[in-house]
Every structure is written in structure tokens, then in C-alpha cells.
Amino acid sequence: MTARVPVLISGGGIAGLTTALLLRREGVYPVLVEKHAGVSPQPKARRFNPRSTEVFRLLGLAAEVAEASAPLASFSAVLAGPTLVAAQARDMSGMRERRLQQARIPELSPGPNVLCPQVVLEPILRRAAEERGVSVRLGTELVSFTQDGDGVTALLKPADGEPYKLTADYLVAADGARSPVRTALGIPRGGHGHLADNLDLYFRADLTGLAREKPFNLCEIDNPVASGAFLSVNGTDRWLFSTADFPEARTLGDGDWHDLLRIVIGVPDLDVELLSRSPWESAMRVADRFRDGRVFLTGDAAHMMPPMAAAGANTAIADAANLAWKLAAVLAGRAAPALLDTYDAERRPAGYAIAEASSTVRGHVGDMLAAYTSPDRRHDDLLATMFGTQYTEGAFVPDGRDPAPVDHYAPAGRPGTRLPHAWIDARTSTVDYAGPGLTLLTGPDNGHWITEADRLGLRLVEVPHQGWLAETCLPADGALLVRPDVIVAWHSASATPLAEAVQWVLGTAVASAQPQ
Missing domain, CATH: 3.50.50.60 (FAD/NAD(P)-binding domain)
Known part of the structure; x- marks a missing residue:
């Protein structure tokens, strides 16, 4: 069988x-x-x-x-130059607004960039x-x-x-x-299809001293031998050089690749070991x-x-x-x-x-x-892109409000958007309350929600955080229904009662919405 x-x-x-x-x-x-x-x-x-x-x-x-990410925690610099040794910090003046947005991430999420x-x-x-x-x-x-x-x-x-x-x-x-x-x-x-052919060289070389002087995340290389970018893997002896695919790549031996890497690194006698060579296609296909x-x-x-x-x-x-x-x-x-x-x-x-x-x-x-990083490049609002995306249809009940703005972060607890973050205590975020199953987050005046949540098999969590209640447009006696993927499924401002909302989200008759 x-x-x-x-x-x-x-x-x-x-x-x-x-x-x-x-x-x-x-x-x-x-x-x-x-x-x-x-x-x-x-x-x-x-x-x-x-x-x-x-x-x-x-x-x-x-x-x-x-x-696991600690070894690269300080590797944030973006460099540019003809070789890694000669590279200097890239001019990031055109990214000032984006850096200011990145500085706000800890206000908006319990999870860091790593x-x-x-x-x-x-x-x-x-x-x-x-x-x-x-x-x-x-x-x-x-x-x-x-x-x-x-x-x-x-x-x-x-x-x-x-x-x-x-x-x-x-x-x-x-x-x-x-x-x-x-x-x-x-x-x-569908999509734009093929964009570029690339080649990744993953290699071992002790660059600890160089990395200590300039701990970089990315380093753009413009060199007649090979242009591309270095990426830090562990910050000591594992690195990646990504470049355009060479037409003659199949004819090159490890020694040729070692010589190429020494040139773009800028250390002629560097001990290099090529760990892998991987061609890949940059493309958009959905x-x-x-x-x-x-x-x-x-x-x-x-x-x-x-x-x-x-x-x-x-x-x-x-x-x-x-x-x-x-x-x-x-x-x-x-x-x-x-x-x-x-x-x-x-x-x-x-x-x-x-x-x-x-x-x-x-x-x-x-x-x-x-x-x-070009000063002429237009960037969408980082925070709105990362945290403010709104589904237009799906497993949630719209509450009648206009869609969330796309030019700044202000989801306001709208159904179809990510649940806003707030620290409830030193270790617990509102985001941590999502799942398993559906969860009802309420304000402090929640007596009428307790019986309803119990009847529907919903886990209920009280959130007595005034700033968060204001951000999500909830009164003290309001509530949000939250999915396990941290998406708001229903807002108590909706004309749809909670029981009907659960049925709408799950597409079935009202029953226990919680894993048993």
C-alpha cells in the first residue's frame, strides 16, 4: 500500500x-x-x-x-574601486533618505535586518x-x-x-x-525575461586584515580584467566574487581563476582556493x-x-x-x-x-x-514597501477604508496589511501573537469579546498599549482578527460581525478556528 x-x-x-x-x-x-x-x-x-x-x-x-549572523553584523560598508585593496567607501549621498528610513526599522519591527x-x-x-x-x-x-x-x-x-x-x-x-x-x-x-548572464566565484582566502580595516557588505569592482562585485560570506576567509559570465569560462582552469581573483583583489601572491564556480541567469519570470x-x-x-x-x-x-x-x-x-x-x-x-x-x-x-546607489535612482519608500504592502483580495474582510498609502508607512490596522508592531514587554511584540490559528487582539475593555472568542475557538490576547491602539485605529473596546502570517483579517470597525468574519476568512461555517 x-x-x-x-x-x-x-x-x-x-x-x-x-x-x-x-x-x-x-x-x-x-x-x-x-x-x-x-x-x-x-x-x-x-x-x-x-x-x-x-x-x-x-x-x-x-x-x-x-x-549565525553575528560574524557579519558589522559588515555594512559599501565600497567601490578597481580592486578590493584600493576600494574606498562609495558615495552614498543619494541614499540619505533611504538610510534615514532604515534607521526607523527598529521602531516598526521586532526583527532586524541580518x-x-x-x-x-x-x-x-x-x-x-x-x-x-x-x-x-x-x-x-x-x-x-x-x-x-x-x-x-x-x-x-x-x-x-x-x-x-x-x-x-x-x-x-x-x-x-x-x-x-x-x-x-x-x-x-510572464515578466521581463532574461536580463543578464552572471558567474559567481566562491573562494577561500584569508582577508581578515583587510576586512578589519574596512568591513564591507558589498564592493563594486571596475577593472579591465573583470568587473563585478565582492560579497562577504563570513568576514574572514570565505568570499564571493560575482561577475558577468565569461564566454571562454569553460576553457579556464582553476589556476586561471586564481590569477583573476588575485588581480581584482589586488594581492598578487595571495593564497586562493576556488571552492565553486556557478553560472547563473539574472531574469524576471513569474x-x-x-x-x-x-x-x-x-x-x-x-x-x-x-x-x-x-x-x-x-x-x-x-x-x-x-x-x-x-x-x-x-x-x-x-x-x-x-x-x-x-x-x-x-x-x-x-x-x-x-x-x-x-x-x-x-x-x-x-x-x-x-x-x-546612483543619486539619480528613484527609490520607493522602503518602510511602505517592506511593512505596508496590502493585499487587494483574499482571506480577509475589508473594512471600507481606502487602501493603505504607498508613499509612506501607515497601514493603520487595515485588513489585508501586516499587523503593526509594538513592544508589550521587553521581549514580546504584538507580532509574536500571530498564530497558531487565528488570534483576536483586543483593547483593554474586552469583556464582550471574551465570550465571543471562546465560542469561535479563537485565542484572545489583550493589548493595553495606547500607542498601538491609536496606530491601529482601535478604541479601548475594539479588536483585530490576525492570521498566522501576521496579516490583519478583520477590524472591529467593519460592519461585518466577528462570527461572520471568521466564516468569511475560512470560507466555512463558524466552528473552532484554533488548532486542537
Whole structure:
């Protein structure tokens, strides 16, 4: 008999592991398969924004991520020059307003910006997934699958064993930009398409002394031999040089690459070891749909975009947060299957907008950095972009107000926007109250909400923070219904009663909205 599981996840990168962990938080035991036996040989994404680190807080991993990112905590400089040795601090005068906005991030989120290369972060997520009961099957490839109205049957092939079948209620494709799952489904992609060919050289070299003098995050290199950018990986002996792909790359040996790296670093006799060489395409391609029956696309499988500020990885984490609680609610019978349609309705427009914005900086990473820091470049409001995004339709009840502004951060507790942050005590943010299940946040005058929340199976949390109540436009006797992905689902100013709102959000008759 073919074994059956609730959710099969194909892909063990950031998207797949985060989805698995969030499913466990909601009470679901998924199976995750990853065709590679170990972590990626490339550092990949490095910067994770506060919306992502908020998810790590919800997963109880904030301390581990902070420790892992500590080596690069002071690596914030942006340099430019003909070599790394000769590079100087880049003129950032055109970024003054953006720096002022970045300085406000601690006011708006309990999660920091962190530099934590994916090669460092993935083992943390994988270990947590295994410890919490996720069946992580490395070296196992999803060879093929079929689906019908009852589930998805997958053929899995371990590297050291015989193929076997596994049936799941749902399949999550977190299998990268070339997604075999998306290809098998025949889902087309739109967007700007190809933007540039690039080559990443991941190497070992002891640059501790140089990094101590100028701890840099990024260094743009303009050199006749090779232009591109250096990126810090651990701040001591692991680095990445990203450049345009060389037409003659296949004819170059390790010695040639070592010589090239010594030239652009500026140290002729430097001991260099090339760890990996990875060509990659910078492109914008977004799937025309993120759901096909019982199959869902997340991360790069859903939206491919240029890597500036790790936009793809951060968007993947948001995908996972959106999808996981919906799958869990449907699997537990707390929500109707129609709730799953809102994943595409919410995340596809958001993914397309982020991919399109990322595509305004083109070329290799050095070109992207130069364009991004240009005084002539127009930047959208960072805080509104990061914290103020509003879904236009989905699993929430509009309250009749106009949409949130896009030129500054002021979501005001609108349904379809992120729950505003405020510190309740030294360690607890309002954001930390999101999930598992739906949560009702109330003002201090909440007597009439207690019975209602109990009847509906909602967790109730009183928030006696006057500033936060004012920010969310809640009176002392008001309330917000919050989803596990930190999105407001209902505001008590709405004409819709709470019981009807829960039914609307879950798409089913009023019943317990809380995991049992």
C-alpha cells in the first residue's frame, strides 16, 4: 500500500524548509524531499529583512539566526574601486533618505535586518525541521507525480535506493527557478525575461586584515580584467566574487581563476582556493498561476527575480507564511478548500510586483549595485514597501477604508496589511501573537469579546498599549482578527460581525478556528 502524508514538499532550500517549519507550527507533519544530499555549494541569498526575521521569531529561531549572523553584523560598508585593496567607501549621498528610513526599522519591527548567507541559514532550518518532526529526506528526487481530486501521488527516487510511491493531500513545489514540478504542469511564466548572464566565484582566502580595516557588505569592482562585485560570506576567509559570465569560462582552469581573483583583489601572491564556480541567469519570470489543483508553487518556482537585497529569498519566506497556515486549516477541517485559492490571489500579485521592482537594476551584481546607489535612482519608500504592502483580495474582510498609502508607512490596522508592531514587554511584540490559528487582539475593555472568542475557538490576547491602539485605529473596546502570517483579517470597525468574519476568512461555517 502506498503511504499517505498530508503535505509533500519538493525542495529543501529556504522556501521548502520554511514551509515545513510553519506547517509543523500549525500541527501538520509534512514530508520534505531534496535531491541533493548536502547544502548548496554556493552562499546564495545573504540578507534577510525584518519581515523574514519576524517569521524566524515565530518559529523560535531568532536567537540561532542572530548567532549565525553575528560574524557579519558589522559588515555594512559599501565600497567601490578597481580592486578590493584600493576600494574606498562609495558615495552614498543619494541614499540619505533611504538610510534615514532604515534607521526607523527598529521602531516598526521586532526583527532586524541580518546578513546570514543561505549556506549558513539552511542547516539551522533543516536541523529545526528534523527535530520538530518533519521527515526530511535528503538525496531523494521527485521523479514524477500525478494528481486527482483526492490527492497527489509522487514517485520518489533515493540516491541509494529503489524508487517508491508516496501519496499526499497536497504537493508544494519549492524546487527552484527551473522547477520540474512547474514544468510538468505546463504553467507558463510572464515578466521581463532574461536580463543578464552572471558567474559567481566562491573562494577561500584569508582577508581578515583587510576586512578589519574596512568591513564591507558589498564592493563594486571596475577593472579591465573583470568587473563585478565582492560579497562577504563570513568576514574572514570565505568570499564571493560575482561577475558577468565569461564566454571562454569553460576553457579556464582553476589556476586561471586564481590569477583573476588575485588581480581584482589586488594581492598578487595571495593564497586562493576556488571552492565553486556557478553560472547563473539574472531574469524576471513569474508563473501565470501559483496553484494547479492540489499543487502549489513557492519561492523561485513561482517567481524568479534578480538577487538585489535577496528579494527572491525574502519573498519565498512570505510565500511560505501565507501558504502554510491555509493548508493546515484545510487539512484540519477548520477551513474550506476554497481558502487555498487565496494563496494565488494574494501572493501572485505581490510576487510579480517585487520581481518587477527588482528588475529595474540589471546586469551583474556590480552593475546592480552601481545602479541601485546612483543619486539619480528613484527609490520607493522602503518602510511602505517592506511593512505596508496590502493585499487587494483574499482571506480577509475589508473594512471600507481606502487602501493603505504607498508613499509612506501607515497601514493603520487595515485588513489585508501586516499587523503593526509594538513592544508589550521587553521581549514580546504584538507580532509574536500571530498564530497558531487565528488570534483576536483586543483593547483593554474586552469583556464582550471574551465570550465571543471562546465560542469561535479563537485565542484572545489583550493589548493595553495606547500607542498601538491609536496606530491601529482601535478604541479601548475594539479588536483585530490576525492570521498566522501576521496579516490583519478583520477590524472591529467593519460592519461585518466577528462570527461572520471568521466564516468569511475560512470560507466555512463558524466552528473552532484554533488548532486542537
